[in-house]
Amino acid sequence: MADYPDRKVRDAQMRATINQKLVETGEKERLKELLRTKLIECGWRDQLKAYCKEVVRQKGLEHITVDDLVAEITPKGRALVPDSVKKELLQRIRTFLAQQSNI
């Protein structure tokens, strides 16, 4: 464990494992629901919608595709998340990981 010769592979492995654990325990759904309500509360959804409207206006209502929207909005969505929400969520994730490692 001291050395990481194939760090990337290990990282990917770890993520997969954690993701599996999150899904298996149902924690992922809980976190998502929490995040959704928090983000709606703080106006993140409305901000994104406004931005989305701009994008749609630029591209034209008829020509917009889901891929366009995803490409435009995903970075924006990450950037717009308020720090408080992010901190809280990270805290939750940390405790979850700690629980899992104790088991």
Add this chain to the structure above:
Amino acid sequence: MTSLVGSSLENDAELQEAVFFELIDDLTLGLCFEFHRSCKTGSFFHDDVDEETMKQYEIVEKTGLDVFGQVPLKKPVECICPNCNRTLTASRFAPHLEKCMGMGRNSSRIANRRLIANSGKVDSENDDENEETDWPLNDKKNYPSKKLKKEKMVNSPRRATKSGKNKNGDTNSVHSESSVVSYKSTGYLPGHEALSMEERKQLLMSTCGVISEHTKKMCTRSHRCPQHSDEQRRSVRAYLLGGYHDAVRVRTDGNLGDNDDIHVDIDGYEDSENANSFRDVLHWEGSSANPSPADSNSTASTSSTAKRYKKSKQQRHKKSKTSTLVQYDNEI
């Protein structure tokens, strides 16, 4: 697991962030689908409202005004009585209707008695019923003067004179009975037959008027009464107004077809009846200066009783008899 997670703190934080962003991306993807769908269904810009309309429909938050910025009206709801066309406050409407139309438990009895008394009173002074005690109960405040006049002019006089004849003439029991049967079998309403054309028009202008199959009474609600269809109303009007003469013929044919002289009889009665009623109206106008309290309380005869009907029927036959005699004379 422990070996995996228990790496350096830096790595830990990275992992957590990765998980977090994954969650965010999930949510964003969901939103993307949602927005795209609303784009394609055309509801995406529905909640877009420009400034102007926003101002126009802004919610007013001042005391004393409603959300539209209007002063709330304190005016009570008013109803129009379908029977006498009076406007009343909603709270007084039900009690008024009870009195005016003779609905409700007590009032129907009162109204019935009133109707009987009304037709019976003028002709035969020997009423054993003591209506006199009843009248103060339904005092005049329920009846507008406008309506009183109309009723006096159109309704009461005919009854009065008709029944007046009843006293003098000898009743032809055979004729009256057969005619009763004919009415029963065809389902015609005595109450409606007793009405003149003007009265019918008046009644049908203000009420639904559809004749019930069970009670054989006319519906006294407004034109928009939900219980009856427009079709029914139309047919009733056609029957009561347009097809008046036809209806009479059919009736006589159907029931008294084997009796030719009666057929002639009733055809004659049409004319004589009209003439009589006209004369009655004239006669009444002269004598209506001093109406009795009983008359002032008379209601529209939407629900007349069989008793009254019988009387009027007998009179008609008497009338028609005399008139046919005259007719025969003329023909000969």
